[in-house]
Amino acid sequence: MKKSRTLIISVPLMILLLGIFTYRYGYLRVKADMASALEDEAVKTRILEKYVALIAEKPALEKRIVSLKEERQADNAKLVEGLTPSLSAAALQETVKGIVTGRGGSISSERVGKPEDLGKFKIISISIDAVLPDPRALSDILYSIETRTPYLVVKELDTRVRNFRDPKDLMIKLDVAALTGGK
Secondary structure (H helix, E strand, C coil), X not given: CHXXXXXXXXXXXXXXHHHHHHHHHHHHHHHHHHHHHHHHHHHHHHHHHHHHHHHHHHHHHXXXXXXXXXXXXXXXXXXXXXXXXXXXXXXXXXXXXXHHHHCCCEEEEEEECCCEEECCEEEEEEEEEEEECCHHHHHHHHHHHHCXXXXXXXXXXXXXXXXXXXXXXXXXXXXXXXXXXXX
């Protein structure tokens, strides 16, 4: 009878312990794994939503990039081109020399000034001494310099009549400046 009593107490106790063991190491572990899987799924869903939003913004970003590139090209058209300030100054010198000689002037001397820093840009300047056939040529030259792209600025202009008795020819000293990219 003692064996049966022990058996009667130990069998329910074993079933109870087996139930507690199953609950603790089976059910709770599975529940924790399910919660972790749901949390991972929620995180992945949020990441996927962010990617979808970024992909949806791609055409707008591409349009913005294209417009910025066009803006940049338009701004670069306003600068004198050249890999270095010396090459930019030479290009400026050729441009101004072409304008002066195109209006019937003759160049007597030309000089390149020292480039000045202006933030990301450099200011290049040149000086030209020339002889012009008449005052109208001077007017045309100044108009052509001031209204062209890339932007050129007349910093200084000194004019003198070559012969006071026959005031036809003008001697001019022209200082012209322009912006170039700072490299």
